[in-house]
Amino acid sequence: MKLENETWIVKEFVLVGFSNLPDLKPTLFILFLLMYLISLSSNVTIITIIYLDHTLHTPMYYFLGVLSLSETCYTLVTIPNMLVHLLMENQVISIPSCWAQMFFFIGLACSNCFLLTLMGYDRYVAICHPLRYAVIMSPSVCLHLGSLVFCSGFLVAVTETCLIFSSSFCHSNRVEHFFCDIAPVLKLSCTQSAAKVLTIFFFSVIVLLASFFLILLSYAFIVAAIVRIPSAAGRRKAFSTCVSHLTVVIVHFGCASIIYLRPESGSNPDEDRMVAVFYTVVTPLLNPVVYTLRNKEVRVALKRTLGCRLRTQNN
Template identity: 50%
Template sequence: MALWSQNYSLSSEFIILGFRELADLKFFFFGLFLLMHLITLAGHTTIVLITLVDSCLQTPMYFFLRNLSAIEICYILVIVPNMLANFLASSQRIPFLGCALQMHLFIALGGAECFLLAVMAYDRFVAICNPLRYTLIITRPLCLTMLALACISGFALSLTLTTLIFLLPFCHSREINHFFCDIPAVLFLACSDTRANEIAVFLVCLLILLIPFLLILLSYAFIIAAILRIQSAEGRSKAFSTCAGHLLVSLLHYGCAIFIYIRPKSCYTPEQDKVVSLIYTNVTPMLYPMIYSLRNKEVKGALHRLLASHSQEWQKSAAR
């Protein structure tokens, strides 16, 4: 608590440097990423709505997909609005506790998403490898339990890691060369030995990133083996199409996160980190709905039914 008090008195706020190097193109990038942000929100909100209201999408797969999209909406809202403001301002001040809260929510929601992707891989594993017992294994109580465990695990690990990082003394520069309070950028400002904290970051990343990712790869090894045993080409194609989107999303999500977080502080490169962070906080979340579900026939059918229903209601209202 003494270190926390020292931090708060010596460094009551941080300065987010953002994108000073892009000052000449700030309005272009602001417009570009604002458009991407709106497309991302629209895509994930659409998934949440249609999986809630359409009776054909009340299955465990779409239950997990709906919650993944809900987590993704919260995840980008923690980061992107401040990032957009950084394009228009030369720098931004953020309170010490505000920076800690942003980091906590970012890690918590990202961790919950990682665990949920692993849960979804298990769901697909049971559906492909043990289809006759699928409804007996993947029950509603089990789905709720796995969702709760994914969220609780993400928030618990995040709280532990964020506390360890913000107990460090930040005695010198308070300028974060990033567009949000990311782990490597904040650790870089600490003026004490951070080896213990780096080990803690590695262990948490091991739990949040590597272990779920290895479980996903293991699940898909069994899934691919099961798909290859399917006799009909149509059956193989259908089974593969239900899994390909999830596998691609997992590779994008884990690939960027592993690159950023599983490495020593000595390898920290601010400009490179900002570019990769722009990708995993803006580009990949925008692609998820298109990769994962909006190309799915069942989701497209549900969207068509929803639009047709609203169109009929509007026509009736106009006729009155």
């Protein structure tokens, strides 16, 4: 830190991470590394299967592939850095690096929320308007909607990040987290005004609650349509296409709401770190597992692709 006009101005941050658990660091490193490798390989497998298998070239699986790609980038922002810090005593990060990490983390997290909302709309169109599905969810429409999702996510990210880093940091240089998250960094700002805090909270409410409300609205129409299906088998088939998406939605929005919609967010660093581990490490691992295990078409495509590869190698 540098002294300017009798005020200590922070020039770099120290990520506290898991320094309060020194004896557990090797165990945590091995555990998180294994989970990260499984998550990374699972998401890459889903992307590859969707790309190679032409039966999965539909909007539903196009969005699933984009979600897997986004989750892969999302984990790259935080987990490698966390793993390095578990092996090192010095956990220093420069302010520009902290800015970049927060920007990409918020951008990808918001994009995932919007993408899950878009996937809910896709299921609504498929079940409630099956005859017009190919027209409404045409490739060009999907491409534009996907682009809009990421543009909106990173627009929120650049707004929040610039707002947080618009002033100097002077309270301390210790970030009570294992990455540069909103609340721990904002606490260190020299000018932590109520307007700034409320603006960031407002963005969190818009991203999380508005997205979740639109998903609930989609499923309200979906349930109403499923109830009108005469056969029990038809109802089960229609709802089975939604179970995986609903599971991911509940986990994703539940964890994010615990962190970003609490009035006392950032007041309990240990609790925040525990929840953050879940949505930065566990959730990206859960998504491909849920979609692979519960989705018959993905499982069949995986077996078919692996079978083709084995036959090619044998020949």
